Amino acid sequence: MSIAALKPMTVEEQAITAKKAAKTLSMLTTEEKNEALRITANELEHSYEEILKANEEDLSKGKEKGYDKAYMDRLALTQERIGDFAEGLRQVADLPDPTGDVLSEWTLENGLNVQEVRVPLGVIGMIYEARPNVTADAAGLALKSGNSIVLKGGSSALSSNMKIVEVMHRALEKTKIPKEAVQFIASTDRAATQQLFTMKEHIDVLIPRGGASLINAVVENATVPVLETGVGNCHIYVDNKADVEKALNIIINAKTDRPAVCNAAETLIVHKDWLKENSDQLAKAIKDHGITLHGDEMAADALLNVVPAGEEDWANEYLSLDLAVKTVGTLEEAIDHIDQYGTKHSEAIITEDRETADRFMQLVDAAALYHNASTRFTDGSALGFGAEIGISTQKLHARGPMGLPALTTVKFMMRGNGQIR
């Protein structure tokens, strides 16, 4: 057994080991990294039986603990899902390598040449919950962009994650990427996670992926810079000049296509004139798709079976077939509501009036703004970024879907022949 992650290293030793490996990794060519990712993909595919066996352990423990069906589903692996990991790694291998790109270059009057060059961040700390696919996906994106990664997955997927990392290490041993570039924290001790929060010297960025409480715990306690991802309380504003068919299609799609994801709609804001005219059609569409409405008084009067909505509904990321409905008289009221309750993720306006749409898109402060389209497009693969490490809901560094460039920083490289000031 030579698997570094399974040796009893401390979390700090793991981070230091990862940092050292990052230096080696940063010197590799794109082709060397791509080949390593493809070899790792093959190894994962061939090792599906041992991975499924490890996954069985997690599943039986999960059953004992009485996890619900949705949770068990996220935890469960199949041969096909393992094939998807492998395919994901191959897709990352096919993406362009952002590192080494010269973003800008100029020469000062004194002859000093200045280059701004994209380089890896160094070591990424990834803190996530039950889904074992994140283990392979995140490692793939990190390695392709020249970064080491320290993984801390949810304890309910511990056996699966450890096995996936073991298989990845076995594969990396046949490649130029040092296997030490992928570290997995096997301890389920909460203190182990918290150590990651303040290890500024060894970890360059933390990426938490999961529910609001996980993300808040990281943001509030970390001194290591955080890439905040995730929570989406997304709104669809139906303006009085909205086309009925577009509005209904988009509302139903954004709410029901995948209700549990962050780019699903959670509140419908509707202009009262539009509602008056189209309440029957809206009510029918809502009913046909099994959506439960939580609305204000005017919404309750116009629609059927509306549960009275309170503060908590406006702020709620339901992640279910529930939808809050707020009626407004003006665009400004709609924007004020979004300002107050939105999470700066994805916000849509449905209108045939381009000026109103432009005003909405300029004044609403969010990563992704939509005119006459579903919020469901806020997603790296849907928007054509290739794989994504998460969707940033912060404003610094990266905003919206984060592909490989979000895992890089820059260096300014100055070359001279003795220039002084």
Place this chain on the structure above:
Amino acid sequence: MSIAALKPMTVEEQAITAKKAAKTLSMLTTEEKNEALRITANELEHSYEEILKANEEDLSKGKEKGYDKAYMDRLALTQERIGDFAEGLRQVADLPDPTGDVLSEWTLENGLNVQEVRVPLGVIGMIYEARPNVTADAAGLALKSGNSIVLKGGSSALSSNMKIVEVMHRALEKTKIPKEAVQFIASTDRAATQQLFTMKEHIDVLIPRGGASLINAVVENATVPVLETGVGNCHIYVDNKADVEKALNIIINAKTDRPAVCNAAETLIVHKDWLKENSDQLAKAIKDHGITLHGDEMAADALLNVVPAGEEDWANEYLSLDLAVKTVGTLEEAIDHIDQYGTKHSEAIITEDRETADRFMQLVDAAALYHNASTRFTDGSALGFGAEIGISTQKLHARGPMGLPALTTVKFMMRGNGQIR
């Protein structure tokens, strides 16, 4: 008196007011912002007498408190220095406006148009020390990039800062920029500053400018994202293939041109073979420029009057005419030393061997890497960025000198005709 900043608003009310003003500001044209900056520049120039009077109060309090000469110098204003603020605002007006730039644009197969557009961050919280010029400089950069700013200056410059803000407010009243976009926290209560640290809803980024203890206090206690600036423990590595004249010029320039700034050199790492051959010339140059050396044993043997160096010297940002000297036998030893003690600011190698230089620049993790040039060039105006809000020593968002683009984020704007997933 209608000066918002001088009304007894709470810090939270000031931040909310700034956020509201940021919306108005974000809708202005570049020309409207530029005109406002020019009017403000004129008003500051014309108001020099009242600003100098306010500055007198700070200076006489400073004298009572026995501040040292360097500190008093940073605090002191003259008509000329006020003219420099004004000129700085005019230069910012002349810089290109980054907001509104479409950074990328594409159309998906389904017809959905995607634009990545640069937009203001919103509200910037600026926490700084004694220098009153930061008040006008930071406000100018914030306004030009469409951001409101909440200023918290050092209490020793309180009268000067309040007067500068009063004059700026008077000028802004004649312009399209709402004067509420510039907020100044007049309270000298430490709690007022700390409130800024956690006001995530109203403040988008904190920028601390000053010494290491100020910056660390912000980084450790803030939940608002921080742009970390400043501390520079910069090294010059003189390789065994270094040209003597270039090496001496660069060492002397980087150490003595302005010893108190962050891009000054603090440690000389020197290859022992080069030192053996050139110790006399180096010793003479050091002596001629009044530099005090703190060196390891080999440096002490080769040079004159060397104070023995310890751990604390390698880590020290002297900001004075002191220089640590470390001897090494290989490039790798030099890089290891920088890895251990550097602050990822500016690092230089002097060598005639391009391959060695490339290896140094690739392996050393810092914002600015120099081959055969002085570290003193890490500065927005020296590198041609125009004005800078600070020098980032972090890796996320912005790295190195930060001009106007560092004060922006992006929005993804999607325009469709009913697209759903």
